Amino acid sequence: MTALYNPHAKKKATNLSINSDLLKKAKELHINISNSLEKTLIELIKEQEAKKWTSQNKTSINSYNERVAKSGTFSDEIRSF
Template identity: 50%
Template sequence: MPELYDTAAPRKATNLSVNSDLLTKTRALNINLSATLEKALKEELGKRRASQWTEDNQAAIKSYNEFVEQHGCFGDEFREF
Protein backbone atom coordinates (compact mmCIF):
# COMPACT_ATOMS: atom_id res chain seq x y z
CA MET A 1 0.00 0.00 0.00
CA PRO A 2 1.51 3.35 -0.97
CA GLU A 3 2.23 5.93 1.70
CA LEU A 4 -0.35 8.64 2.29
CA TYR A 5 2.32 11.31 2.00
CA ASP A 6 6.03 11.75 1.33
CA THR A 7 7.62 10.67 4.60
CA ALA A 8 11.02 11.95 3.39
CA ALA A 9 9.77 15.51 2.81
CA PRO A 10 11.55 18.13 4.89
CA ARG A 11 9.96 19.28 8.11
CA LYS A 12 8.38 22.72 8.20
CA ALA A 13 7.84 24.92 11.24
CA THR A 14 4.29 26.10 11.79
CA ASN A 15 2.30 28.08 14.34
CA LEU A 16 -0.68 26.48 16.06
CA SER A 17 -3.18 27.56 18.66
CA VAL A 18 -3.75 24.92 21.35
CA ASN A 19 -5.75 24.92 24.57
CA SER A 20 -3.29 26.23 27.16
CA ASP A 21 -4.20 23.69 29.85
CA LEU A 22 -3.86 20.83 27.39
CA LEU A 23 -0.48 22.13 26.30
CA THR A 24 0.75 22.52 29.89
CA LYS A 25 -0.32 18.99 30.83
CA THR A 26 1.18 17.37 27.73
CA ARG A 27 4.46 19.20 28.22
CA ALA A 28 4.53 18.10 31.88
CA LEU A 29 4.39 14.50 30.65
CA ASN A 30 7.11 15.13 28.03
CA ILE A 31 4.75 14.27 25.18
CA ASN A 32 6.40 15.00 21.84
CA LEU A 33 4.01 17.50 20.28
CA SER A 34 5.33 17.20 16.74
CA ALA A 35 5.22 13.40 16.69
CA THR A 36 1.77 13.34 18.28
CA LEU A 37 0.39 15.85 15.80
CA GLU A 38 1.93 14.01 12.84
CA LYS A 39 0.40 10.73 14.02
CA ALA A 40 -3.04 12.34 14.45
CA LEU A 41 -2.83 14.05 11.05
CA LYS A 42 -1.77 10.81 9.35
CA GLU A 43 -4.74 8.98 10.89
CA GLU A 44 -7.15 11.74 9.85
CA LEU A 45 -5.68 11.86 6.34
CA GLY A 46 -6.13 8.10 6.03
CA LYS A 47 -9.77 8.31 7.15
CA ARG A 48 -10.53 11.15 4.76
CA ARG A 49 -8.83 9.46 1.83
CA ALA A 50 -10.75 6.23 2.51
CA SER A 51 -13.99 8.18 2.69
CA GLN A 52 -13.17 10.01 -0.53
CA TRP A 53 -12.29 6.72 -2.26
CA THR A 54 -15.62 5.22 -1.20
CA GLU A 55 -17.46 8.29 -2.46
CA ASP A 56 -15.53 8.31 -5.76
CA ASN A 57 -16.20 4.61 -6.33
CA GLN A 58 -19.80 4.48 -5.14
CA ALA A 59 -21.17 3.65 -8.59
CA ALA A 60 -18.74 0.75 -9.08
CA ILE A 61 -19.43 -0.57 -5.57
CA LYS A 62 -23.18 -0.45 -6.21
CA SER A 63 -22.77 -2.19 -9.56
CA TYR A 64 -20.60 -4.91 -8.05
CA ASN A 65 -23.05 -5.51 -5.19
CA GLU A 66 -25.91 -5.82 -7.68
CA PHE A 67 -23.88 -8.30 -9.75
CA VAL A 68 -23.14 -10.41 -6.65
CA GLU A 69 -26.81 -10.37 -5.67
CA GLN A 70 -27.80 -11.68 -9.09
CA HIS A 71 -24.93 -14.09 -9.79
CA GLY A 72 -23.19 -14.76 -6.48
CA CYS A 73 -19.48 -14.33 -5.74
CA PHE A 74 -16.82 -15.63 -8.06
CA GLY A 75 -15.63 -18.99 -6.80
CA ASP A 76 -18.70 -19.74 -4.64
CA GLU A 77 -18.88 -23.20 -6.16
CA PHE A 78 -15.41 -24.00 -4.77
CA ARG A 79 -16.02 -22.85 -1.20
CA GLU A 80 -16.16 -25.55 1.42
CA PHE A 81 -17.65 -23.49 4.25
Protein backbone atom coordinates (compact mmCIF):
# COMPACT_ATOMS: atom_id res chain seq x y z
CA MET A 1 0.00 0.00 0.00
CA THR A 2 1.32 3.43 -0.83
CA ALA A 3 1.67 6.17 1.75
CA LEU A 4 -1.26 8.52 2.13
CA TYR A 5 1.03 11.54 1.93
CA ASN A 6 4.66 12.54 2.53
CA PRO A 7 4.88 13.68 6.17
CA HIS A 8 8.31 15.18 5.46
CA ALA A 9 7.11 17.41 2.62
CA LYS A 10 7.85 21.09 2.95
CA LYS A 11 5.14 23.23 4.59
CA LYS A 12 3.43 25.69 2.30
CA ALA A 13 1.74 28.90 3.42
CA THR A 14 -1.85 29.32 2.27
CA ASN A 15 -4.80 31.61 2.87
CA LEU A 16 -7.98 30.29 4.46
CA SER A 17 -11.28 31.84 5.36
CA ILE A 18 -12.37 30.83 8.85
CA ASN A 19 -15.32 31.90 10.96
CA SER A 20 -13.92 34.77 13.01
CA ASP A 21 -15.46 33.55 16.26
CA LEU A 22 -13.98 30.07 15.79
CA LEU A 23 -10.58 31.59 15.08
CA LYS A 24 -10.79 33.78 18.19
CA LYS A 25 -11.77 30.85 20.43
CA ALA A 26 -9.08 28.61 18.95
CA LYS A 27 -6.43 31.25 19.62
CA GLU A 28 -7.74 31.79 23.17
CA LEU A 29 -7.40 28.06 23.79
CA HIS A 30 -3.94 27.94 22.17
CA ILE A 31 -5.11 25.48 19.51
CA ASN A 32 -2.56 24.99 16.76
CA ILE A 33 -4.75 25.63 13.72
CA SER A 34 -2.26 24.30 11.17
CA ASN A 35 -1.75 21.07 13.09
CA SER A 36 -5.48 20.65 13.67
CA LEU A 37 -6.22 21.20 10.00
CA GLU A 38 -3.57 18.67 8.94
CA LYS A 39 -5.00 16.02 11.29
CA THR A 40 -8.51 16.63 10.01
CA LEU A 41 -7.38 16.57 6.38
CA ILE A 42 -5.63 13.23 6.95
CA GLU A 43 -8.87 11.72 8.28
CA LEU A 44 -10.95 13.21 5.46
CA ILE A 45 -8.50 11.94 2.84
CA LYS A 46 -8.54 8.45 4.40
CA GLU A 47 -12.34 8.40 4.29
CA GLN A 48 -12.47 9.60 0.68
CA GLU A 49 -9.76 7.17 -0.44
CA ALA A 50 -11.67 4.29 1.21
CA LYS A 51 -14.90 5.33 -0.53
CA LYS A 52 -13.05 5.62 -3.84
CA TRP A 53 -11.46 2.15 -3.41
CA THR A 54 -14.81 0.60 -2.51
CA SER A 55 -16.46 2.20 -5.52
CA GLN A 56 -13.68 1.09 -7.87
CA ASN A 57 -13.84 -2.48 -6.53
CA LYS A 58 -17.61 -2.77 -6.09
CA THR A 59 -18.06 -5.24 -8.95
CA SER A 60 -15.36 -7.57 -7.63
CA ILE A 61 -16.63 -7.31 -4.06
CA ASN A 62 -20.19 -8.13 -5.13
CA SER A 63 -18.97 -11.01 -7.27
CA TYR A 64 -16.97 -12.45 -4.37
CA ASN A 65 -19.89 -12.06 -1.96
CA GLU A 66 -22.22 -13.83 -4.42
CA ARG A 67 -19.73 -16.68 -4.80
CA VAL A 68 -19.40 -17.06 -1.02
CA ALA A 69 -23.18 -17.00 -0.59
CA LYS A 70 -23.53 -19.71 -3.24
CA SER A 71 -20.51 -21.93 -2.50
CA GLY A 72 -19.23 -20.88 0.92
CA THR A 73 -15.57 -20.29 1.72
CA PHE A 74 -12.72 -22.75 1.39
CA SER A 75 -12.56 -23.27 5.15
CA ASP A 76 -16.27 -23.84 5.85
CA GLU A 77 -15.70 -27.55 6.41
CA ILE A 78 -12.83 -27.16 8.87
CA ARG A 79 -13.68 -24.10 10.92
CA SER A 80 -14.95 -24.62 14.45
CA PHE A 81 -16.95 -21.45 15.04
